[in-house]
Amino acid sequence: xxxxxxxxxxxxxxxxxxxxxxxxxxxxxxxxxxxxxxxxxxxxxxxxxxxxxxxxxxxxxxxxxxxxxxxxxxxxxxxxxxxxxxxxxxxxxxxxxxxxxxxxxxxxxxxxxxxxxxxxxxxxxxxxxxxxxxxxxxxxxxxxxxxxxxxxxxxxxxxxxxxxxxxxxxxxxxxxxxxxxxxxxxxxxxxxxxxxxxxxxxxxxxxxxxxxxxxxxxxxxxxxxxxxxxxxxxxxxxxxxxxxxxxxxxxxxxxxxxxxxxxxxxxxxxxxxxx
Amino acid sequence: xxxxxxxxxxxxxxxxxxxxxxxxxxxxxxxxxxxxxxxxxxxxxxxxxxxxxxxxxxxxxxxxxxxxxxxxxxxxxxxxxxxxxxxxxxxxxxxxxxxxxxxxxxxxxxxxxxxxxxxxxxxxxxxxxxxxxxxxxxxxxxxxxxxxxxxxxxxxxxxxxxxxxxxxxxxxxxxxxxxxxxxxxxxxxxxxxxxxxxxxxxxxxxxxxxxxxxxxxxxxxxxxxxxxxxxxxxxxxxxxxxxx
Numbered sequence: 037x038x039x040x041x042x043x044x045x046x047x048x049x050x051x052x053x054x055x056x057x058x059x060x061x062x063x064x065x066x067x068x069x070x071x072x073x074x075x076x077x078x079x080x081x082x083x084x085x086x087x088x089x090x091x092x093x094x095x096x097x098x099x100x101x102x103x104x105x106x107x108x109x110x111x112x113x114x115x116x117x118x119x120x121x122x123x124x125x126x127x128x129x130x131x132x133x134x135x136x137x138x139x140x141x142x143x144x145x146x147x148x149x150x151x152x153x154x155x156x157x158x159x160x161x162x163x164x165x166x167x168x169x170x171x172x173x174x175x176x177x178x179x180x181x182x183x184x185x186x187x188x189x190x191x192x193x194x195x196x197x198x199x200x201x202x203x204x205x206x207x208x209x210x211x212x213x214x215x216x217x218x219x220x221x222x223x224x225x226x227x228x229x230x231x232x233x234x235x236x237x238x239x240x241x242x243x244x245x246x247x248x249x250x251x252x253x254x255x256x257x258x259x260x261x262x263x264x265x266x267x268x269x270x271x272x273x274x275x276x277x278x279x280x281x282x283x284x285x286x287x288x289x290x291x292x293x294x295x296x297x298x299x300x301x302x303x304x305x306x307x308x309x310x311x
Numbered sequence: 312x313x314x315x316x317x318x319x320x321x322x323x324x325x326x327x328x329x330x331x332x333x334x335x336x337x338x339x340x341x342x343x344x345x346x347x348x349x350x351x352x353x354x355x356x357x358x359x360x361x362x363x364x365x366x367x368x369x370x371x372x373x374x375x376x377x378x379x380x381x382x383x384x385x386x387x388x389x390x391x392x393x394x395x396x397x398x399x400x401x402x403x404x405x406x407x408x409x410x411x412x413x414x415x416x417x418x419x420x421x422x423x424x425x426x427x428x429x430x431x432x433x434x435x436x437x438x439x440x441x442x443x444x445x446x447x448x449x450x451x452x453x454x455x456x457x458x459x460x461x462x463x464x465x466x467x468x469x470x471x472x473x474x475x476x477x478x479x480x481x482x483x484x485x486x487x488x489x490x491x492x493x494x495x496x497x498x499x500x501x502x503x504x505x506x507x508x509x510x511x512x513x514x515x516x517x518x519x520x521x522x523x524x525x526x527x528x529x530x531x532x533x534x535x536x537x538x539x540x541x542x543x544x545x546x547x548x549x550x551x552x553x554x555x
Contacts, residue, residue, distance in 0.1 A: 077420045148422055168420070188363070188423055197367070202388050207364030207406065211423045218422050242420065252490060259493045262501055262517035270505065270514075274490065277507050 039069040042295035043156060046264040047287035050272045052243055053280030059083030060241050060285040061091040068102055069156030071287045075169050075241040078147030086134045086149040086217050093130040094153055098122050107157035108297040119155045120226050123164035127151060127216060127224040134217025148215040152183060152239050158297035164226040167212040170245060174236040179254025186214035209246060235291045236261055243284035247275040264288045314366055314406035318345065320399055330366055335359045351375055351398030368395055469553045471511050476548040500545040511536045
């Protein structure tokens with residue numbers, strides 16, 4: 037099922053004001069309902085290599101599988117949606133590719149990446165993440181974080197050591213507790229959420245949310261929802277105006293219409309003719 | 312470089328204590344890491360818990376209490392240059408982390424190689440990150456900065472105002488107090504005014520035609536506004552000017 041009619045997706049990535057190169061990688065495809073954003077780390081160009089591998093593994097493998105299968109189908113072995121399994125398995129696959137490259141090439145030793153990936157299907161979104169790249173949702177007036185960072189700071193917030201308000205004063209902002217490519221295996225966190233027409237989803241690297249307060253990010257998305265390209269460039273501009281100390285990447289996904297998967301034999305036949 | 316506490320009394324420095332331990336104790340008895348032999352100090356008066364680059368002060372129900380930055384404090388999330396007072400003694404907290412733009416390399420995301428539990432959604436308790444916390448109360452810090460810690464160093468942009476020049480709202484003024492302000496009617500024509508460190512910019516958002524500035528179309532690109540420019544949007548004219 038082609039989601040071009042139901043989804044509008046834009047994405048931008050920018051090195052920021054301080055870093056000489058961009059270690060973030062993004063890709064998105066409205067037809068398959070896919071958005072992937074990765075924030076690489078590691079010396080020299082290794083960060084770019086890691087985030088690049090992650091993004092290309094997810095995009096190519098998921099597209100390939102969706103040529104023949106639908107994400108809302110149930111996986112025979114686990115009764116989970118194919119979409120969920122695709123995200124989880126391919127984050128693990130990317131993990132192994134990066135880990136093996138890092139093991140075999142000394143200049144890539146220790147490289148890794150965070151990732152956040154969304155797959156939109158059947159009026160839902162499955163989102164997988166590892167590390168501190170995030171997905172936010174604007175629904176009506178409410179703008180909120182949907183993913184929860186795998187970071188020391190988030191653990192401290194969860195256990196009540198530090199309040200959310202004071203967290204921005206912490207010096208431990210940049211410590212992630214999970215990353216793709218650091219160990220032989222990784223456990224991505226995957227959840228499925230229902231979507232509503234009019235929702236806007238924002239995927240971003242920490243270069244955005246470390247530089248711009250959540251309230252300002254939300255206000256920008258809400259005000260400029262009529263022009264997603266402008267919203268994306270305004271977000272990057274605000275991060276850079278505030279110092280732009282890190283690479284900054286954003287992907288915005290707007291739900292323009294319903295995209296329920298066709299049900300029953302007749303609906304499948306109609307959808308087969310339409311495509 | 313680890314953070315440190317500098318012990319002083321009446322303005323003269325007594326000793327420096329680097330915060331290398333997870334728990335640094337302060338009290339009158341000699342077994343404390345920072346021992347202060349004074350009767351106003353309880354035998355186990357307070358502790359400072361350090362987790363990587365962050366330190367937290369906690370008064371251990373001392374008889375005479377503790378102050379941080381002049382206010383009584385039970386628990387406090389220490390920030391660079393905070394001053395803890397115990398009796399006549401002062402402990403200044405110094406944490407020379409590169410918080411600002413000094414060195415970008417220090418801010419690079421790093422992986423904390425703590426043993427991460429294999430279950431997917433489980434919250435890893437803080438104890439696994441190398442710190443042991445029994446208290447679940449939140450720490451307070453005085454005067455958290457309202458704006459982003461990375462506020463631009465440049466002088467603040469002067470406040471600007473939009474005054475309506477025609478139509479039913481003639482004479483009305485709108486102060487551009489936020490970073491972004493939208494003008495116009497959704498679905499018809501909308502423009503956004505962005506306040507940036509080096510001035511104000513108007514950009515077309517949606518609608519069939521572009522906003523006019525001093526009679527000419529701005530197109531799709533952001534256009535910087537000058538004092539007393541006249542904007543025309545959905546046949547409403549307005550003047551942009553800077554407040555002193």
